[in-house]
Amino acid sequence: MATLPRLLASAIACSLASSAVLAAGAPSGVDQKGMDRSVKPGDDFNAYANGAWEKTAQIPADRASTGIFLQVFEKAEKRNADLVKEAAAANAPAGSNERLIADYYKAFMDEAAIEKAGLKPIEPALAAIDAIKDKPALSTALGAQLRADLDPINATHLDTGHLLGLFVAQGLDDPSKNYPYLLQGGLGMPNRDYYLKDDKDMVEARTKYAAYVQALLAQAGTPDAAAKAKAVVALETKIAQAQLSIVESEDIHKANNPWKRAEFATKAPGIDWNAYFKAAGLDDQPTFIVWQPSTVTKFAALVASEPLDTWKAWLRFHALDENAFVLPKAFDQLSFDFHGKTLTGTPKQRDRWKRALGLTNADLGDAVGQIYVKKYFPASSRAEVQDMVKNILKAFDARVDTIDWMSPATRQKAKAKIATIKVGVGYPDTWRDYGKLEIRPDDAFGNHNRAELAEYRHQVAKLDKPVDRDEWWMTPQTVNAVNLPLQNALNFPAAILEAPFFDPKADAASNYGSIGAVIGHEISHSFDNTGAEFDAQGRLANWWTDADQKHFKEAGQRLVEQFNQYEPLPGLHINGQQTLGENIADLPGLAIAYAAYKESLGGKPAPVIDGLTGDQRFFLAFAQSWRTKTRDAALRQQVIGDGHAPGPFRAQTVRNLDPWYDAFKPQPGQKLYLDPTQRVRIW
Template sequence: MNRSLISAACCALLVLSAPALHAQQAGNAAAPVSGIDLKTLDTAVRPQDDFYGYVNGIWTRNTEIPADKSTWGTYIELRETAQVQLRALIDATLKNPGKPGSDAHKIADLYTSFMNEKARDAAGFKPLQADLAHVAAVKDKKDLPALFAYLQRNGIQTPFSAGVAADAQDPEHYTVNVSQSGLGLPDRDYYLKDDDAKLKAVRTKYQQHIEAMLAMSGDKDAAAHAAQILDIETRLAGAQWTRVQMRDPVKSYNRVDFDKFATLAPAFDWKAYFAAAGLAPKASSAVVRQPSFLGGFSETVANIPLEAWKSYFTWRIIESYASYLDSAAVKERFAFEGTVVRGVPQSEPQWQLALRFTDGALGDAVGKLYVQMYLPPETKPRVMAMFNNFVASFKDGIEKLDWMGPETKKEAQLKLAALKPNIAYPEKWRDYSAMKTQPNDLIANVRAARVWSRQRNLEKLGKTVDRDEWSMTPQTVNASYSPALNAITIPAAILQPPFFNVKAEDAVNYGLLGITFGHEISHAFDDSGSQYDAKGRLRNWWTADDRTAFKARANGLVKQYGAYSPVPGYFINGELTLGENIGDNSGLSITYQAYQRSLGGKPSPVLDGLTGEQRLYIGFAMKWRAKLRPEAAIAQIKSDPHSPGEFRAKGTVMNQPGFYQAFDIKPGDPMYLPPEQRVIMW
């Protein structure tokens, strides 16, 4: 999700803010608080006709997307809250950065260097000369492997990526993964869909953007070089797998010995590359995610002149650092990446960009301070109790499935029992002592952070997988499931209003935060995650009949969501979004069951004229309220496995039996789906 700005129109939250909740509770401590602000419900709309409009219609009409955002909604509001919290944390760190070399001092160095626009403007493109010199020094295509290794070590994109991750066939050990890469636009369709005027226009402006940036760097033949670069990227795009194809973990697992890579891509010296990249001799093979792409890459290497490749890598370096250069370069980059691609008219404030860079480079160091400052001690125990309730409900749900046989159910229960919850913050933090920072050299700090991250990744080779490692930081407003680790991660930043309030009654907490548990647990059993077993091994633990029944239900979701059109002429890709749609639908089903379990057999309390079940579904629909700029919506449809928020809300509730009961949905109502068309996998 893994997806600033406060405007007056956005302040009327459906779920009360923390101060409002606390004020109500202080005024009447004994009275339960529903968490629903009735003034935000659009009572002119029947929930049976348009549930999303009933919950979010007033908000939608009264809300403008802030000028510096491509989208705005509940998730982004909470991310903005976290940004304000982080800014206060950074300000306090700047006042007391501690000793040189300490994490606090490094945080101060990175943030200060980003904010120093005077130094950045004075430096211009000069800090890139060391990287550009490596490209200039290439005299023969035989030099390309060493160049690839150098660029990857410095976090600069190349036509393929090679990193270290848990081995899907041996999840206790790490392996090298080789994957397609090399494009500057959001998806291959931007290069290949000549019948789409909007995508074609973005591609044309992309070439103009490349030319402008090259000219800023001093390139006298920027126009010709920009054409070469677009040609290379278009060839790479033509060889790439689609995002739907990449969702298949079995087809994406192809073990290849290093000395056999020449059979896939003979025009590239793989032996030289693996040695230069530090991958050999620690490893002797890699998992190739898209084997046919390497063939296309090889043809491009063979058929494109060396000078064109040098233009391409010059561009990759400039593009990689563009956000950290002088103000003219930053402005040009935003004009394309922000305005052309995502439709955003105005850049975010400088402090927010500096914060994002600092947080990205020193995430655990910032996260440790964040948890100390903002996580109430009573939150984690309350959330863990909720998690246990969800696991118990999912366990019951598996046993009640009428389409799954006992053999597969037994394996599913083993996987559920082994599921690991990572809640709020990790038990151990990353060590940044090897990262060297400077107070006034931003590019040097960017490079230091990237080199540190790359080296840390490479050092995993030959070691046992660290199953306690987190893939995101505590201050991240998001959540995730890792099939290799069979673990869900719920960071601290999401455990606050409007998603969660430790003092509020359960229904809205379940609808907003609880669905996150249900959603992430369901990813262990979606079309991709269900192909991994309890230990995170890619293994078929299904009977043939049960997998067939699963696919039949999944096809129902593909059809349902594929009919939704967020932008005229652009439909949601039901296959690309299938995993997330399973997560939403199964997750909400389990959320309803978990809430019923929390009631202990008693009826849900009626507060503000609404039952607990109604408040749960209202909370769920509020969670996904969002407005997107058309350009951003198209980019999401093309590249994001998540459906846009409106359709996550309305599409999901239409499959829920509890929703029909809660709001008396009947045949003939627009929100009604016949029972035989409703899909809940788990």
């Protein structure tokens, strides 16, 4: 996957071999009550596996969706709540992780103190914006607000509200050193389509966004808020027009644009880049990798052409918008009404204690993570899962040997890449040190902004250090997993290694179908349409023969066309190219997990459990792991701006695997049925 940013995935394998042959009375790991047997598997496998559940499932009022991921997340959330309570009760010494956690949580929960402080915490930032007198000073202000962004390879669609975002990692051509990457940003809505598309839902979103911008500025006492709001939305529309689309941004070859610092003045005139980089603390960097070069050039032109007062209004709005949750309730409520109710259809804001946990995890992730794994993920579990991942990697390696269209030269390079994948399970081997971060029990606003600045400085500091291929990009308490092409590495956080993704009491078939497919998915990301562009060292390099690459891309195009047919909402189709990386990872990931499951049986037949064969349990577990029910507004946002197809359509991946046909006997003429020659096989 790669993220929440583009996230999703998990772990499994070898130790399951001992439990593969179970007594007939052992639990199947399949929720049969959630199935709808009135639906033919060949017409809609997701409905067959999840239809009864979907008919009765209720999306919580404070959520945009529900499903298996929420179920596992809530387990981790409950554990985090207990950890925070224990940290508060421990009266730990100043500077300890426990004290940082307790004080951070306490400050956010102290609503009375936040109300009393009013706008005082943000007034210095607003005053600094008001003090901008000319365009060079604007360049300084824009540089000073540069902040760390997400991994662009896994989250190109996640724009920062700042004009540009920073990502620090090894170079695309030079894996020996870290480089600063610059990525497009600048929008208050999810992505550029919300500004540029003319269908009624996007038009309605824009209307409500304009009202929100005005209301937020007015709440802060901004003079002439209506005119300023209109100018902000007009500016962001121009920013959206300057941005590249998600599909364009995912073309890694178009992203590899090293610019010398001195070249910015001629390649992107309009920003005082010397002032910008000095304010960002990057004036000593000789080279930047500019992910969307045409966008940066257009952004700089907008800085020059648009009125200074418009930019100041834009800066003011974003300062308020990005901090609304640590400002008085009136600001927080306005923010939720738009970002929650309008954009995702969620009617109720999450309880404050839940949001406090989320923010604590975001800003003190490793501090919470260290305590989390000590209590809930022992070293023995880590070792067990590491063995599982090794078995899935072994199955992938064996599968490469069977690919008849792949030449020996390409096969050798693929196997070398598999052999060098770095797998992180549960938690990192080294932890972030928060010793220099000031956290106060009475300063929610300051705590969050100091933590955000500390994260930025942590990323910038990597520019002077050797590349760390063991670096983690998720915290242990995150319910997700990620593939990191530049590091040729995988992260499987502890929190996702839980039932029903992985249940040691359940049958091996369901474990392989669920967590095994997640592990296979992340491994397969190393060989999706983006991952396949990187070699074993994480270097952008073509290791394919021309014929092999042609076959690979043709197979990918067939998968694009398959997903283009799916229609989550009337008139709104999945973009098969936008979701191609995730769909490629799903397909071989499932095939590899199936191969590993069959290997785990040791040549013995799988038992029939609860009337289901082993293969039936495997595929049902896969489909049930994608069990999801989503509000229409949130579903629309996902389809437009996310690299992942909605879960119910990912469950239909089974239609490309021959063993699924043997297990469920779909017939020609049924909606999912594909002739053997039409089934997509990539790895």
